[in-house]
Each structure stands twice: as structure tokens, then as C-alpha cells.
């Protein structure tokens with residue numbers, strides 16, 4: 067009872083402590099000592115209950131205050147709460163015991179009262195008998211009464227003593243129990259207090275930690291905001307600088323592109339206008355499945371204009387303008403010829419043809435595959451883009467025709483009846499130009515329309531198989547795009563023609579094992595390719611007469627192969643060892659063409675338009 071008050075919670079506990087000290091004079095007058103003690107114990111018990119209630123309340127506060135505390139304190143609190151619950155249970159048990167004692171005492175009281183009543187009755191009976199014995203001599207009567215009363219008094223005293231002894235015993239027992247219980251409660255309360263005392267500084271420490279952490283978080287957020295702002299500012303200025311630099315670079319790049327185009331044009335003018343490119347086909351998965359060995363033909367890594375082929379143990383070297391390695395992409399190939407293609411818009415006639423044996427990749431280079439188009443589509447797309455870009459300053463008319471030369475007969479691939487054979491005639495307008503009467507020439511306005519026409523032409527193309535390549539194309543396919551460009555400011559009109567030719571296989575006929583109709587096809591193909599070679603020879607030799615009319619192919623290509631035109635020949639080379647003989651033939655042809663100088667190309671300017679200007 068002499069322990070100091072719990073810091074922070076003195077009032078509740080003091081009140082409870084005061085209630086333990088209820089003085090004995092607070093008991094009603096005339097009660098026995100035992101009753102007084104019971105009364106005091108009950109009061110003390112009540113006081114303890116109250117203090118326990120207060121302690122619980124405080125504990126509750128502490129629990130809620132330390133709700134955000136870390137785990138160890140929460141655990142400690144949990145322990146304390148369990149302890150208090152345990153104390154409550156013990157207290158409850160003791161209260162029940164006390165109640166039992168009270169019931170016992172009530173029962174004793176009742177018995178005592180019964181005894182008294184019984185004695186009163188007996189006294190009354192005796193008084194009655196005394197009345198009845200009044201007639202007896204008074205001395206006898208008195209002594210008899212006295213003896214009886216003395217006996218009764220003794221009985222009564224004995225009985226009262228017994229009851230007193232029992233009561234004393236019960237009270238002693240109750241008091242002993244209560245003392246023990248009280249002692250336990252005091253000890254437990256002291257333990258709780260100690261724990262609370264120990265928890266207080268911990269809680270205070272945690273609070274100050276929490277506050278300092280909060281402060282740190284606030285200051286960190288400020289620092290972070292400031293750093294972020296600074297970083298943003300730096301990034302913005304770096305971006306501005308980069309975009310400015312980018313702008314400058316773009317300008318320079320545009321100038322360089324123009325310069326490059328101009329240089330290429332000049333280079334072509336200087337070199338003559340025939341370029342021979344060579345594309346080495348990669349080994350396809352089919353070739354690998356068939357166990358074909360490759361790499362009989364290769365390129366010189368130090369010189370991109372040099373092809374080497376090993377044949378019968380001898381290595382031969384061929385010179386061309388450029389070699390595309392097997393891994394070259396379609397776009398890379400197109401980029402090389404793009405300036406030539408674009409010169410169509412300036413009134414130049416351009417012819418690009420793919421030459422090589424069956425299966426060497428001619429169709430792949432010209433048409434390409436659906437997800438990787440070749441020169442034809444890329445060229446038309448680039449032209450469309452350029453025309454769109456120049457819209458407003460120039461007006462363009464684009465027409466498209468597609469023919470196939472099969473067995474020296476020209477067929478219109480865009481006609482309703484593609485089987486009809488057409489002929490080549492001189493234009494009756496006296497311009498000296500050739501034309502094919504009846505040939506469908508479709509005016510197209512968009513790349514979408516062009517693509518539609520290309521797929522129609524492809525469908526109509528005659529293909530048949532040989533024993534060398536199932537998909538072998540046995541005809542020459544010629545796609546001609548005629549573009550008339552009118553400069554709106556001056557009215558100058560120029561017409562350029564782009565011929566894109568996928569030649570039939572160049573292999574020597576005896577090797578294909580053809581017979582009958584196939585033999586005739588192969589002979590015609592060889593004849594027209596031979597004629598192409600002769601035309602090129604004549605051009606190289608600057609002969610007055612160039613035999614364009616020796617085949618339908620050369621006749622048709624006359625204006626694209628002759629003087630003032632730009633020509634690209636893409637020689638396709640198979641990598642397979644079994645094809646090395648054909649590869650050497652193709653490379654010889656390429657070398658022959660490469661030596662031809664066509665002289666500076668010339669623009670075709672519409673004379674009447676010039677007159678108008």
C-alpha cells in the first residue's frame with residue numbers, strides 16, 4: 067500500500083487505494099467483531115475491484131496509445147491484457163467464495179435466531195407452567211424453577227458458545243482466504259504497475275523515434291521534390307538542345323541526300339548509263355534439305371565489285387558494278403537503284419531487268435514475296451511518295467501496262483483476254499516511237515490501284531514447270547510504267563518510262579532436258595536472251611546498226627536499252643555447286659554488259675509542250 071503512484075495515472079489508483087482503508091467505525095452499531103471483519107473485507111474487495119477497473123481502463127488507454135507501436139510493445143500489451151484477464155478470473159472466483167461464506171453466515175445467523183426463538187418459546191412454556199404451579203408451596207416452586215432456569219441458561223450459553231465458535235471459525239476461514247487472495251491481487255497489481263512503468267519510457271522513446279522519422283520523411287519529400295524539379299529542368303533543357311541539334315542535323319542530312327542524288331546522277335552520266343549488279347542467292351531451306359553444297363561462287367570482301375567462281379579447280383574472277391551478298395535485304399538492293407527509278411519523274415527512260423538461270427532468284431528480286439516485296443513494288447511506292455510530295459508544283463499522269471513474252475509472242479497481262487497475241491509497230495504519229503496496238507494501258511491514281519493491277523497481271527502470267535524448278539517461269543514478264551510530269555509553273559512536260567523486266571531462265575536448253583513444247587520454249591528464251599546479248603555487244607562497239615529487231619524482247623526494250631537511257635541489269639547467281647557452269651555463263655554475260663558505255667542519258671521533253679512554253 068505504501069508504493070508510489072503510477073506515473074501519469076495517479077488519480078484512479080489513489081481513489082481505489084483509499085477505498086481499501088474503510089475504517090471499522092463505518093460498520094453499523096451492535097455488530098460482532100467477525101461481522102465487522104467481513105464488512106471490512108467486503109469493502110476492501112470492492113476497492114480492489116475498482117482499482118482493477120481503473121487499471122484496466124489505463125491499460126486500455128495504453129493499448130490504444132501503443133496501437134501504432136511496433137510489435138514488441140504490442141506483444142507486451144497483449145501479455146498484460148492476458149494477465150489482467152487472469153486476475154479478473156481469480157477475483158471472480160474469490161468473490162464467489164466470499165458469497166458462499168456470506169451464505170454460510172446467513173445460515174448460522176438464521177440458526178441462532180431459531181435457537182433464540184426456541185428458547186423464548188420454552189421460556190414462555192416455563193412461565194405458563196410456573197403459573198400452573200403457583201398453587202404449590204412457593205419455596206419448592208422457586209427452587210425447581212431456579213434449577214430449571216439455571217439448566218436452561220447453561221444450555222443456552224453452551225449453545226451460544228458453540229455457535230460463536232462456529233461463526234468465528236467461518237469468519238477466520240473467510241478472512242484467511244480473502245487475505246490470501248488480496249495478497250495475490252496486490253502482487254499482481256504491483257507486477258502490472260512495474261510493467262507499465264517499464265513500458266512508459268519505451269513508449270516515450272518510440273514516440274520520439276516516430277516523430278523524428280516523420281520529420282525525416284517530410285524533409286525527404288521536400289528534398290525529393292526539389293531534386294525531381296531540378297532533374298526535370300535539366301532534362302527539358304537537354305531535350306531542347308537535342309531537338310535543336312536534331313533539327314540542324316536533319317537540315318544537313320537533307321542537303322547531303324540531295325547532294326548524294328546529284329553526285330549519283332553525275333556519276334551515272336560519267337560512267338555511262340548501264341549498271342550491272344550481281345546478287346548472290348542464299349542457300350534456301352529446300353537446298354539444304356536436298357543436301358546441296360553452296361559457296362562455289364563468292365564475293366571478294368575487299369572489293370564489292372568482284373565475284374569469284376570456282377569451276378573445275380580453277381578460280382575465275384568477274385568484275386561488275388556491285389555485288390550483293392547472299393544476306394543482302396530487298397531494301398538494300400532497292401536503295402542501290404532508287405535514284406535511277408526516281409529519274410523517271412524527270413523524263414528519263416529506265417530499264418531494270420533480272421537475268422539468270424531458273425531458280426536463281428529473279429522473281430524474288432523483282433516481285434518479292436508478299437511480306438517482303440521486291441523492286442517492282444518498292445519502285446512504284448517510292449515514285450508514288452515522290453509524286454505526292456511534289457503535288458502542287460507538278461501534275462503527274464501514270465499509266466501501267468504488263469506484257470508477257472512467251473514463245474516470241476506478246477500477250478497483254480492486263481487485257482480481258484490475255485491469250486490474244488499482240489504485235490509491235492511504229493507509232494503512226496511520226497515520232498519514231500514503238501507501240502503495241504491494242505495493249506492495255508491503265509491509268510492509275512494511287513499505289514492501291516497499282517497493287518491491284520500487279521496482282522491481276524501476276525494471275526494472268528503463264529507459268530509452267532520444268533524438271534529443274536517446279537515454279538520455273540518460262541516467259542519474260544515486262545511491267546512498264548509511263549509517267550508524264552507537267553511542271554505547273556512553266557508548263558514543261560516530260561515523259562519517262564520505267565521498264566521492270568523479269569526474264570525467263572537463262573540456262574542452256576540441253577541441261578534442262580526439255581523436249582517437244584518445252585524444247586521450243588527453251589529455244590525461244592535462249593534466242594531472245596542471245597539477241598539481248600547481241601544488242602549490248604553492238605551498243606558496246608558503238609555500231610551504227612543495233613539489232614533490236616532480232617527478238618520481241620529487244621524490240622520492245624529498244625527505247626530503254628538504246629542511247630540516252632538508263633539501264634540496270636541484276637544478274638542473279640545460284641550458290642549451288644551443281645549450277646556453277648550456269649553461274650559462270652551468267653557472269654560472263656554480266657561482264658560483257660558491264661563494258662558497254664551508253665553515253666550520257668537524255669531526257670525526253672515533249673516538243674509540243676516546249677513550243678507552248
Ligand SMILES: Nc1ncnc2c1ncn2[C@@H]1O[C@H](COP(=O)(O)OP(=O)(O)OP(=O)(O)O)[C@@H](O)[C@H]1O
Pocket residue numbers: 346347348350392422423424425426427428429430431435535537538539540569570571638
Ligand atoms: N535472296 C533470296 N532470299 C531468300 N530466298 C530467295 C532469294 N532469292 C530467291 N529465293 C527463293 O528461291 C526460290 C527461287 O527463286 P525465284 O523463283 O525467284 O527464282 P527465278 O530465278 O525467278 O526462277 P524462274 O526462272 O523459274 O522464274 C524461291 O523460293 C525464292 O523465294
